[in-house]
Amino acid sequence: DIQMTQSPSSLSASVGDRVTITCRASQTINSYLNWYQQKPGKAPKLLIYAASSLQSGVPSRFSGSGSGTDFTLTITTLQPEDFATYCCQQSYSTPYTFGQGTKLEIK
Amino acid sequence: QVQLQESGPGLVKPSETLSLMCSVSGGSISSYYWSWIRQAPGKGLEWIGYTDYIGRTNYNPSLKSRVTISLDTSKNQFSLKVSSVTAADTAMYYCARGDPGLDYWGQGTLVTVSS
Numbered sequence: 001d002i003q004m005t006q007s008p009s010s011l012s013a014s015v016g017d018r019v020t021i022t023c024r025a026s027q028t029i030n031s032y033l034n035w036y037q038q039k040p041g042k043a044p045k046l047l048i049y050a051a052s053s054l055q056s057g058v059p060s061r062f063s064g065s066g067s068g069t070d071f072t073l074t075i076t077t078l079q080p081e082d083f084a085t086y087c088c089q090q091s092y093s094t095p096y097t098f099g100q101g102t103k104l105e106i107k
Numbered sequence: 108q109v110q111l112q113e114s115g116p117g118l119v120k121p122s123e124t125l126s127l128m129c130s131v132s133g134g135s136i137s138s139y140y141w142s143w144i145r146q147a148p149g150k151g152l153e154w155i156g157y158t159d160y161i162g163r164t165n166y167n168p169s170l171k172s173r174v175t176i177s178l179d180t181s182k183n184q185f186s187l188k189v190s191s192v193t194a195a196d197t198a199m200y201y202c203a204r205g206d207p208g209l210d211y212w213g214q215g216t217l218v219t220v221s222s
Contacts, residue, residue, distance in 0.1 A: 036152075036209075049208030
């Protein structure tokens with residue numbers, strides 16, 4: 001199985017900040033990388049697919065980059081509703097695997 | 108707007124079979140891939156497997172011997188069965204659409220394995 005490792009596991013930031021979350025795959029996955037946002041008690045929401053494509057309806061302050069094994073999710077100008085847990089998922093090969101999540105908290 | 112809704116028992120006894128259904132509305136199940144994902148309490152997401160629109164399946168090897176995902180196009184539903192459950196199968200179970208990115212999700216259903 002491909003292991004997905006996110007860093008940091010938690011992050012404190014303020015409204016208006018810019019934050020970056022990193023996801024590393026244990027082997028190359030080309031650009032088969034998706035990012036999700038999950039709030040407590042809710043299902044995950046797709047933000048970014050294919051490493052850098054913004055899902056329809058997702059604000060443009062979210063962006064993704066990377067290919068191969070190293071990927072980043074960037075949120076510019078944090079909004080109050082962005083405080084949540086973010087996780088990455090590889091869809092290069094089955095079994096599809098997720099990162100352990102990064103919890104973004106209000107400073 | 109595509110909507111997915113999970114249904115099934117919230118409590119299953121050890122060694123029995125967990126059975127869940129996912130009903131799809133606002134779109135046809137006869138296209139796309141349809142997945143099941145679970146999340147144990149306080150843990151990360153685990154992909155269980157998927158069926159495509161003609162019933163071809165792909166399962167996580169960690170569960171493969173115990174899992175069956177089936178498609179019912181006449182009812183616009185797909186289902187999950189996990190046999191011989193233990194406490195380790197206690198989790199929130201989600202159904203979702205898409206491959207590779209999972210773009211529509213159900214709200215999830217909590218299944219507890221306990222006697």
